[in-house]
Amino acid sequence: MKKWILALVSTVFFMLSACTHLVLDSTERLQVKNLSDQDITDLSVVGKSDTIVWIPDTVAPGELSFVHEQDFVGSFHIIFKTLDSTGAWEIVDMGKIDFDGGSELLKISKKDGEWDHEFE
Amino acid sequence: MLVLSLSAHAGHLKASGVSAGGSVTRDLQLREFGMVFHPGADGYLGANLLYFPLPSQSQLSTEYGKHEGYVLRENFAGYFAEELGKSGWDLGVLWWIERHGWDSEDFAVFPNYGKFSLIRSVQTTGLSIARPDLNLGVAGGIQYTNPEYVGKVYEPETDTLYEWAAATWGPISAQTSFHHSSFRHARVSLNLESKKVLGGRESGPLTYLPNIDVAIYDRNGDGEDSLRLFWEQNLIAQRLYAEVAVYFPDPALRFVALKYYPDPSKVVSIDVTCYRKSNGDLLWGGGISMPFVRVAYNHADDIENVFGLRGTFVLQFHFAIEKIRDTFVGLNGSKATPMMTREIDTDDNVKKQRREQREQEFNESRRKSSLQESSKTNSPREITATGIVLEKAK
Numbered sequence: 001m002k003k004w005i006l007a008l009v010s011t012v013f014f015m016l017s018a019c020t021h022l023v024l025d026s027t028e029r030l031q032v033k034n035l036s037d038q039d040i041t042d043l044s045v046v047g048k049s050d051t052i053v054w055i056p057d058t059v060a061p062g063e064l065s066f067v068h069e070q071d072f073v074g075s076f077h078i079i080f081k082t083l084d085s086t087g088a089w090e091i092v093d094m095g096k097i098d099f100d101g102g103s104e105l106l107k108i109s110k111k112d113g114e115w116d117h118e119f120e
Numbered sequence: 121m122l123v124l125s126l127s128a129h130a131g132h133l134k135a136s137g138v139s140a141g142g143s144v145t146r147d148l149q150l151r152e153f154g155m156v157f158h159p160g161a162d163g164y165l166g167a168n169l170l171y172f173p174l175p176s177q178s179q180l181s182t183e184y185g186k187h188e189g190y191v192l193r194e195n196f197a198g199y200f201a202e203e204l205g206k207s208g209w210d211l212g213v214l215w216w217i218e219r220h221g222w223d224s225e226d227f228a229v230f231p232n233y234g235k236f237s238l239i240r241s242v243q244t245t246g247l248s249i250a251r252p253d254l255n256l257g258v259a260g261g262i263q264y265t266n267p268e269y270v271g272k273v274y275e276p277e278t279d280t281l282y283e284w285a286a287a288t289w290g291p292i293s294a295q296t297s298f299h300h301s302s303f304r305h306a307r308v309s310l311n312l313e314s315k316k317v318l319g320g321r322e323s324g325p326l327t328y329l330p331n332i333d334v335a336i337y338d339r340n341g342d343g344e345d346s347l348r349l350f351w352e353q354n355l356i357a358q359r360l361y362a363e364v365a366v367y368f369p370d371p372a373l374r375f376v377a378l379k380y381y382p383d384p385s386k387v388v389s390i391d392v393t394c395y396r397k398s399n400g401d402l403l404w405g406g407g408i409s410m411p412f413v414r415v416a417y418n419h420a421d422d423i424e425n426v427f428g429l430r431g432t433f434v435l436q437f438h439f440a441i442e443k444i445r446d447t448f449v450g451l452n453g454s455k456a457t458p459m460m461t462r463e464i465d466t467d468d469n470v471k472k473q474r475r476e477q478r479e480q481e482f483n484e485s486r487r488k489s490s491l492q493e494s495s496k497t498n499s500p501r502e503i504t505a506t507g508i509v510l511e512k513a514k
Contacts, residue, residue, distance in 0.1 A: 009437055026225040026234060050183065074179060077185055
């Protein structure tokens with residue numbers, strides 16, 4: 001009886017430990033598509049004392065960035081820089097964004113002066 | 121479905137909680153050894169594998185946001201003591217080892233060592249000498265913390281060696297630990313409850329005396345001590361216990377627990393706990409422990425011992441058994457396990473006596489059968505067969 005329980009528990013454990021990372025990626029491979037009419041660069045994750053640049057590429061309107069892999073799976077505060085009409089770099093705060101892990105395409109657009117984002 | 125619905129309200133853990141995990145584990149290992157170390161104890165084996173199956177329940181909050189990942193905690197404890205010849209002194213060795221951490225992938229042996237991971241192992245080892253006849257024991261040894269990987273969001277850690285010493289005399293036991301010359305903790309335990317397994321009473325008012333554990337910590341090495349008071353109280357016939365933990369200097373009740381042990385050996389338990397957060401909110405939880413399996417949700421012991429992780433469902437491989445003289449008992453139990461009878465004798469005199477008895481019985485039976493055989497060979501043998509029918513062929 002006890003051996004049976006031990007076998008069951010170990011089976012359940014090994015099933016869980018072996019399988020979940022096949023379903024849930026532990027890193028995020030992110031690519032940005034710029035659907036606005038302004039250049040975008042330095043998409044970053046903001047910390048309290050420190051900011052990590054995730055996508056350093058400058059993405060022209062309608063263009064795609066390279067794919068950059070980072071250990072960000074969860075919910076994170078994202079900002080990026082954009083070139084405004086006066087030719088100065090301006091910081092845009094996108095708030096908290098959920099990343100589920102794996103390969104994701106983040107489409108950034110500007111509608112009626114408001115920045116918006118969407119995953120594909 | 122229950123698990124999924126609970127996960128919606130799940131809390132998470134903080135980087136500071138994971139950083140503090142090393143000192144919590146060091147303390148837990150010495151506390152557990154203090155429970156095990158009785159003059160006359162022959163050994164203890166403990167193994168735990170805590171598994172938090174849902175990444176949404178073990179989210180790590182760092183300065184960047186909330187990271188999804190896994191918490192694992194696995195530990196093993198062994199203590200063996202044996203009498204040194206006929207001297208009356210017991211010499212024992214102990215080894216407690218724990219590996220725990222947070223990782224972006226779930227792991228049993230090989231972590232992913234992601235950018236925000238922390239994986240660490242903590243070991244406690246040492247020697248003990250005891251005089252069971254005087255109910256006296258002394259132990260000492262080292263503790264070693266080995267951070268395998270510390271992400272940049274945590275406080276930096278290095279390999280550290282600590283020294284510890286413990287002594288026990290009757291119901292009183294004390295222990296202390298040091299790092300170099302700086303004091304880390306001191307603990308005094310009064311185990312006043314009378315326990316059958318330690319040669320005390322089986323029932324009566326003496327079994328209702330409390331077990332009190334007071335410890336002073338200097339966790340940060342900054343001279344600011346904190347004090348932990350733990351009170352275990354037998355409520356009904358060593359089957360229902362209440363536990364209370366209080367922390368000072370912020371006089372905060374940390375948790376209360378009600379534990380029901382169907383048997384006083386404390387191998388099986390059903391717990392209800394209430395953990396009080398520093399802001400006053402109460403977290404209710406509970407769990408069921410059986411030999412080899414433990415299932416718990418939001419249990420105060422898990423919140424305290426696993427990085428302050430709360431709102432989580434834990435599936436655990438769990439084993440803890442102690443041998444005191446000729447009996448087996450669960451950790452901190454008060455009576456021998458019911459599955460044990462008095463069949464196992466470790467006393468050499470009793471063993472010898474039984475062996476002689478068995479040999480005598482064997483010789484007698486052989487003599488008897490040989491006598492029968494000799495009597496048979498002298499007289500003519502007669503065989504009667506029944507059930508055999510001879511038929512003529514047609």
